[in-house]
Amino acid sequence: MINDFVTYLKLEKRYSEHTVTAYQNDLQQFAAYLKEQYDEVEPYQANHHQIRSWMVKMVEGGVTSRTIRRKIATLNNFFKYAIRTEKISRNPVSKLISPKMSVRLPSFVKEKELEQLLDKTDFGDGFLAKRDKTIIELFYTTGIRRAELLNLKIKDLDLANNLITVLGKGNKMRIVPFADRTKSLLLEYRSLRDQILTENETTTDTFFITEKGRPVYPELIYRVVTRHLKLVTNNSKRNPHILRHSFATSLLNNGADIQVIKEFLGHSNLQATQVYTHTTNENLKSIYKLAHPRAK
Numbered sequence: 001m002i003n004d005f006v007t008y009l010k011l012e013k014r015y016s017e018h019t020v021t022a023y024q025n026d027l028q029q030f031a032a033y034l035k036e037q038y039d040e041v042e043p044y045q046a047n048h049h050q051i052r053s054w055m056v057k058m059v060e061g062g063v064t065s066r067t068i069r070r071k072i073a074t075l076n077n078f079f080k081y082a083i084r085t086e087k088i089s090r091n092p093v094s095k096l097i098s099p100k101m102s103v104r105l106p107s108f109v110k111e112k113e114l115e116q117l118l119d120k121t122d123f124g125d126g127f128l129a130k131r132d133k134t135i136i137e138l139f140y141t142t143g144i145r146r147a148e149l150l151n152l153k154i155k156d157l158d159l160a161n162n163l164i165t166v167l168g169k170g171n172k173m174r175i176v177p178f179a180d181r182t183k184s185l186l187l188e189y190r191s192l193r194d195q196i197l198t199e200n201e202t203t204t205d206t207f208f209i210t211e212k213g214r215p216v217y218p219e220l221i222y223r224v225v226t227r228h229l230k231l232v233t234n235n236s237k238r239n240p241h242i243l244r245h246s247f248a249t250s251l252l253n254n255g256a257d258i259q260v261i262k263e264f265l266g267h268s269n270l271q272a273t274q275v276y277t278h279t280t281n282e283n284l285k286s287i288y289k290l291a292h293p294r295a296k
Helices: 002-011 019-039 048-061 065-084 110-120 127-142 146-150 181-198 217-231 240-254 260-265 270-291
Strands: 161-169 172-176
Touching: 002 019, 002 065, 002 161, 019 048, 019 260, 048 065, 110 127, 110 240, 127 146, 127 181, 127 217, 127 240, 146 217, 146 260, 172 260, 217 240, 240 260, 240 270, 260 270
Parallel strands: none
Antiparallel strands: 161 172
């Protein structure tokens, strides 16, 4: 049943590999818990009491409310699929109340730190140096996700009009603009990319490639971003997603409308975007406490 559901997510829902893996891991953990506590109960046969006991175990184990809510959302979608395939008639998750989730403010890299990295740091010469700088620049100036950057194709870049077409979550398309300085980097990298493909006698429409002419992969992107962010920030989080947070925070701090930011990020609802207003509000409160005599 879990395998059928995973296939459904891949082929019909067309979820990203990362999302499918997360769903699969959650369901396998739930299946293992059922086997341990209730012998041979199949996940789709579980009732709300068994699901609630799993939640209690996670709480006692120190699992965050955010993670628990995500796992329950996985079960909710799984049981909806079971109803659709006529395995069950009712969704046991509907009887549950998920734990309240505290707002977790997104981490971001400061603008001056990113300016230091992109404008004043020597990335070196050659293909790899140019590729790595272009990757970081594109993350910060477009806010795209790592999976979206990995899937970026030559045809997705409209260099004449400074626009990028992004295939996001749920196979949704969106258009995001980029700056002239980003365009210059993209053009320089594309030229070197063509040389690499010629030298290695390879061909691919994937935009970002390795020095051997193969498409880049998730771990490589993570290493590139982490290695370079270490040069300019003490932030404990130095992954590709923090550049997406930095993109949104910079736009909001500089007066962009939150609805526009929502479209740039590809969020399906405004609530997901509004978390950035908490970040800027916290920043304003910090400035107020430092600057106003009555706040000291």
